Amino acid sequence: MRILVIEDDVAIGAALVKGLEREGYSAVLAATGALALNSLPVDFILLDLGLPDRDGLELFHQLRAVSKAPIIMVTARGAEEERIAGLDLGADDYVVKPFGFRELVARINAVLRRTGARENDTQLVQVVSGIEIDRRTHSIRTRGEEISCTPKEYGILEFLARDPGAVITRQELLDGVWGPHWFGSTKMIDVHVASLRRKLSMPDVIETVRGIGFRLVVSE
Numbered sequence: 001m002r003i004l005v006i007e008d009d010v011a012i013g014a015a016l017v018k019g020l021e022r023e024g025y026s027a028v029l030a031a032t033g034a035l036a037l038n039s040l041p042v043d044f045i046l047l048d049l050g051l052p053d054r055d056g057l058e059l060f061h062q063l064r065a066v067s068k069a070p071i072i073m074v075t076a077r078g079a080e081e082e083r084i085a086g087l088d089l090g091a092d093d094y095v096v097k098p099f100g101f102r103e104l105v106a107r108i109n110a111v112l113r114r115t116g117a118r119e120n121d122t123q124l125v126q127v128v129s130g131i132e133i134d135r136r137t138h139s140i141r142t143r144g145e146e147i148s149c150t151p152k153e154y155g156i157l158e159f160l161a162r163d164p165g166a167v168i169t170r171q172e173l174l175d176g177v178w179g180p181h182w183f184g185s186t187k188m189i190d191v192h193v194a195s196l197r198r199k200l201s202m203p204d205v206i207e208t209v210r211g212i213g214f215r216l217v218v219s220e
Helices: 010-022 033-038 056-066 080-089 101-115 151-161 170-178 187-200
Strands: 002-006 026-030 044-047 071-075 093-096 125-128 131-134 139-142 145-147 206-209 213-216
Touching: 002 010, 002 033, 010 026, 010 101, 026 033, 033 056, 044 056, 044 101, 056 071, 056 080, 071 101, 080 093, 093 101, 101 170, 131 151, 139 151, 151 170, 151 187, 151 213, 170 187, 170 213, 187 206
Parallel strands: 002 026, 002 044, 044 071, 071 093
Antiparallel strands: 125 131, 131 139, 139 145, 206 213
């Protein structure tokens, strides 16, 4: 996955690029808006809003017009109204400087799960632990038989299957299945998960990780 780091402070940008490459990503640095637009296409964008040649929000619109890559705004502008404005524009997340690198990586991974940009999401039909997930028809099969499930039940299983074995937080599930602007209780997830386990006749295939969320158990 190729990540574009748009950062006018070359020292900070170079450190981010080096850190991302250690994480297994391919990363490229652009210190201006013009260089950023010339660096496309990419798979993911980290956008600093304080750029020397144009306003960061203006560049956000220009990037969105030509790229579907997820965008995290990374900026020193930490006022609540500015964060809200950035998210309302359509940013996938908003990180305020100074930040920890591990937090940034976690936010990148969360956005990737939410947007379905992980590599295994290109699999239209995926089989995990004997469960066949067909993304073309939004259907689930076990032992060759289709399981009758609700759209939310399908959404939960499909979302967990994007990163099998990984612990997915309740908030990530809410954002990914219900949408990032839904602010209801996470307890409804338990009801759908319980129903899904019952329909699959696999009570242990979706593990509850107390205090965090859920994971899809991978079995041979």
